[in-house]
Amino acid sequence: MNIKDLPEESLFTPGHTACAGCPAPAIVRNMMKIFGKDTIVYTPANCLLVFSGTYPYLAWRVPYLHEAFENTAACISGVARAYRKKGKKTLVVGIAGDGGTYDIGIQALSGAAERNEDVIYVCYDNEAYMNTGIQRSGATPYGAATTTTPAGRKIAGKLEHKKDMAEIMRAHEVPYVATLSISHPKDFLEKVEKAKETEGFRYLHVLSPCPTGWRFDPAKSIEIARKAVDSGMWTLYEAEYGEITNIYKPKKKIPVEEYIKGQGRFRHFTPEMIAELQKWVDRKWKRLYGELPES
Amino acid sequence: MYEIRFHGRGGQGGRMAAEAYALAAFLEGSYAVSFPFFGAERRGAPVRAFTRVDDKKIRIKTQVYEPDYVVVLDETLIETEDVLEGLKEDGMVIINTAKKPEEVRLSKPVKCATVDATSIALEILGRPITNTAILGAIAKATGRVSIDSIEKAIIEKFGARLGKEAGEKNAKAARVAYEKTLVGVAQGGKAFVPRKKWLPTVEEMPIGGATPAMETDAGLVGIGSFIENKTGDWRTFMPIIDKEKCIGCKFCWFYCPEGCISMEDGKASVDYDYCKGCGICANECPVNAIEMKREVRT
Amino acid sequence: MIQKLPAKKMVVTGDYAAAYGALLCDVDVVAAYPITPQTLIVEEFSNFVNDGITDAEFIMVESEHSAMSACIAAQAAGARTYTATASQGLALMHEMLFIASALRLPIVMPVVNRTVAAPIGIWCEHNDSMPQRDTGWIQMACEDNQEVLDMIIMAYKIGERKDVLLPVMPCLDAFILSHTVEPVDAPSSDEVADFIGKYEPHAMLDPDNPMAIGTFTPPEYIQELRYQNHVAMENAKKAIKEVTKEFADEFGRDYHGLIEEYKCDDAEVVLITVGTVTGTAREVVDKLRQQGKKVGLIKLRFYRPFPREELRSIAENVEAIGVYDRAISYGSGGPLFIETRNALYGMDVPVLNFLAGLGGRDVVTGDVEKMYEILMKAKDSKPDKEIYWIGTRGVSI
Incomplete structure (x- = not known):
């Protein structure tokens, strides 16, 4: 599967009101091209809910449901069971943000994964509560400035590291877990396709750099996603039933210093903070690849 | 009492301008309130904010429908919507533009003040953030508050957030704008067709709001209807595709957040009705076939 | 299936x-x-x-x-x-x-x-x-x-x-x-x-x-x-x-709609009950009736929608109404009491509230008898309060 294999027809229309340069609409549009018409979509409260439609207008061309914030996995469970009872095959997809996944939604998510519900759960991760105006979440990386972890005189940015949500999901030993980046289209599309073909609980986690919240030039969204992968801030891999089956290793690992450049949320970084973030990356790298990166 | 309506785009600081103006009026002993229209619009989308000033407590809590003044922070907005809507008979519009008042064309001839706040902001602040410079223009054009109070309000409001130096620079931008503001009369005659709105009665409203794709007298609503929302007016820079250079790799087609790039004869083509001008296509094009150009709207 | x-x-x-x-x-x-x-x-x-x-x-x-x-x-x-x-x-x-x-x-x-x-x-x-x-x-x-x-x-x-x-x-x-x-x-x-x-x-x-x-x-x-x-x-x-x-x-089982009236026809006072206390109250009504007291009972089945019209029609013919509540809206009264009095707005009949059984305390026949006793008094002379905490230690009735 590659870009040129994707159908022209879109199930997510233009006219949506995402910020200029937000990659989330491209993420969902391209995913939907693979999921196809026979899909039911749920979104909790997040930017996607708001920019994909303000009543009576809607960008979705598939059945679409919203209930609340913290319950994406429970809602898609309900839809999937209703369809199983009918004996009809339909793809049921929930698309939540990082706040709705890492924080308020983790209970329902863990429950649905443990029950191995036949659904696809997508976390599009922009590393803070962007819909409410850039507050820190469990996905916010160390040191990043948000409106609740401002770069203040005493405390500069978030004090804690990012939670490893994909690893938490891998520990549920569900049929499929994958991390994706829009900057790597072939890898992205193959994982979406694999998710579609797999049965049972599938978890897709995609990084979605936010020009407004991360404070960078909107033209750079894809470039920053690419740097996230190349620096090890974001790791692309697949896991089946808890076992890592495929992991992407950047050809040349770049230092985090290069990744954080051009992002306003890291502008206040001191050399010590850069070193702390690099240490986190190296720890994660060693855990996932079994060895320290070559320097 | 007098009322001001600010037109800007999400992220331009229209709300901060409206609040700083209220503070300036308050510093002169007036009672002032300011509030944004709380919408769902994201960065770049047209947004509005309001300020009311009176010499006694303001009790009314409604939005502003018949403003005395209209302030336009982003010149492109006068091309896409009738910013004069509801403006009082003897009202005035204050626009951030390099044009003279007489060169501005609106829906009707109206008192108009202009200032090139963008250039002033670029020169003094180094960034095209016009929400402080425009306050100087309001002071000059309306004479309702003094430029001294505007400066004080800016230092208090912006200085607290951005630091003393930034506060003073912003105050200076307002002072320069004050001095450069031109007052005159804009031309009328520009026609706007307001977009029709679907306003169903209780009987017509789908039960529980569950809505399929429906044709109404105001156009398509429900499933897939956002296609009717043309976001092209958000754009300040437009991508120009060099068809000679384009190799048809479809990366731009894949990455475009709007999904407004299509392939014609194997070459990328942009639907400017939707393009918000983010520049991702130009940044990602492997053969540099796309260039972002400042858009000139007429 | x-x-x-x-x-x-x-x-x-x-x-x-x-x-x-x-x-x-x-x-x-x-x-x-x-x-x-x-x-x-x-x-x-x-x-x-x-x-x-x-x-x-x-x-x-x-x-x-x-x-x-x-x-x-x-x-x-x-x-x-x-x-x-x-x-x-x-x-x-x-x-x-x-x-x-x-x-x-x-x-x-x-x-x-x-x-x-x-x-x-x-x-x-x-x-x-x-x-x-x-x-x-x-x-x-x-x-x-x-x-x-x-x-x-x-x-x-x-x-x-x-x-x-x-x-x-x-x-x-x-x-x-x-x-x-x-x-x-x-x-x-x-x-x-x-x-x-x-x-x-x-x-x-x-x-x-x-x-x-x-x-x-x-x-x-x-x-x-x-x-x-x-x-x-x-x-x-x-x-x-x-x-x-x-x-x-x-x-063959008739639940009578939003409310069920029990011996209300010639009743001078009625008690509105909800839930299982209704069954106990039926016993009490029978006992009081045997003593010649004209008491009735309304089993309130629905809280939403609220049977406003039904209650108004009964209230026209009685001299006092009691409302039993197993919950309290602090600073006001029992939820059903508040609701009932609102439904009876403009009508000239005293409405009293009886709170009992909170936290699961058993509501016994004596408690219900007490409620009727207060109601009978209220029909003859204006009561000095509206809310009665039945069986609450240290709180007099």
Whole structure:
């Protein structure tokens, strides 16, 4: 599967009101091209809910449901069971943000994964509560400035590291877990396709750099996603039933210093903070690849 | 009492301008309130904010429908919507533009003040953030508050957030704008067709709001209807595709957040009705076939 | 689909009756989470599923919030759904209750009334369901286990009517019904299927006919939707009366609509009761009648919609009205008392409030006799207060 294999027809229309340069609409549009018409979509409260439609207008061309914030996995469970009872095959997809996944939604998510519900759960991760105006979440990386972890005189940015949500999901030993980046289209599309073909609980986690919240030039969204992968801030891999089956290793690992450049949320970084973030990356790298990166 | 309506785009600081103006009026002993229209619009989308000033407590809590003044922070907005809507008979519009008042064309001839706040902001602040410079223009054009109070309000409001130096620079931008503001009369005659709105009665409203794709007298609503929302007016820079250079790799087609790039004869083509001008296509094009150009709207 | 179940007489708990009612209604999807004293319901339903009596999908979620979320989603996908809860479980669902009713999804959920902490207790109080008043659910209370079973069946019939389309919450008192066995007549599954018919959703998630449900909606549209819900709740009054009548014709048990009057015809004073205290109060009324006292009883079945017209018509002919509440709205009074007095606005009859049985304290015949005694006094001379805390140590009546 590659870009040129994707159908022209879109199930997510233009006219949506995402910020200029937000990659989330491209993420969902391209995913939907693979999921196809026979899909039911749920979104909790997040930017996607708001920019994909303000009543009576809607960008979705598939059945679409919203209930609340913290319950994406429970809602898609309900839809999937209703369809199983009918004996009809339909793809049921929930698309939540990082706040709705890492924080308020983790209970329902863990429950649905443990029950191995036949659904696809997508976390599009922009590393803070962007819909409410850039507050820190469990996905916010160390040191990043948000409106609740401002770069203040005493405390500069978030004090804690990012939670490893994909690893938490891998520990549920569900049929499929994958991390994706829009900057790597072939890898992205193959994982979406694999998710579609797999049965049972599938978890897709995609990084979605936010020009407004991360404070960078909107033209750079894809470039920053690419740097996230190349620096090890974001790791692309697949896991089946808890076992890592495929992991992407950047050809040349770049230092985090290069990744954080051009992002306003890291502008206040001191050399010590850069070193702390690099240490986190190296720890994660060693855990996932079994060895320290070559320097 | 007098009322001001600010037109800007999400992220331009229209709300901060409206609040700083209220503070300036308050510093002169007036009672002032300011509030944004709380919408769902994201960065770049047209947004509005309001300020009311009176010499006694303001009790009314409604939005502003018949403003005395209209302030336009982003010149492109006068091309896409009738910013004069509801403006009082003897009202005035204050626009951030390099044009003279007489060169501005609106829906009707109206008192108009202009200032090139963008250039002033670029020169003094180094960034095209016009929400402080425009306050100087309001002071000059309306004479309702003094430029001294505007400066004080800016230092208090912006200085607290951005630091003393930034506060003073912003105050200076307002002072320069004050001095450069031109007052005159804009031309009328520009026609706007307001977009029709679907306003169903209780009987017509789908039960529980569950809505399929429906044709109404105001156009398509429900499933897939956002296609009717043309976001092209958000754009300040437009991508120009060099068809000679384009190799048809479809990366731009894949990455475009709007999904407004299509392939014609194997070459990328942009639907400017939707393009918000983010520049991702130009940044990602492997053969540099796309260039972002400042858009000139007429 | 369920196995054919013949009509039968059972001696079962209220929880069993609630689970068996759902089974008879051939629900498609159940999503539930255990909480005392509702637990027997999920256990019984698990037996029905694991013994193959029904092929319903049972989602054993990780919280009540997810239970309601999943029911809403399944119902939006066209399924007939069911759940059950109590106390804090209901409180945890609170957010989702609004969504079920606003999306017009006729979910049925028995609530086993249990005190809401603090302090933590497991016994009967109505301070779990009463605060759900404004969530847009039809809410009613049962007097015995027969009514629990019958009400589950009627709840689907009422809720799914095109002019209603609202979720229904039948309530049963913790332990007093939930864990007490008594004889219950169960109709056959065929009879129930004929009675409630097939669920035809007004809207559903279907790729063949895509629809948007629950989208982000600005002020231009929400007020019309609110009005629709209000009309639906008003329509529910008519639906409840018609369905209870149809039920009586079909199964021979008459629940009389929104309220049931007991010996009210020539009554000078009446007491309005809710839940299981009604049964006890019937005994007291009989006893007082034997003593020649003209007392009557109103069993209030529905809290939402509230039987305003019925109560006004009774109030015209009585000299004092008492309202029994098993919950308190601090700073005002019992929820039913507040509601009743509002319904009787402009009428010249004293309305008194009796609070008893909070936290699950047993409400005994003596307590009810006390209520009537105060009412009889009130008919002759203006009472010096409105709210009476029956059997509260250190509080005089």
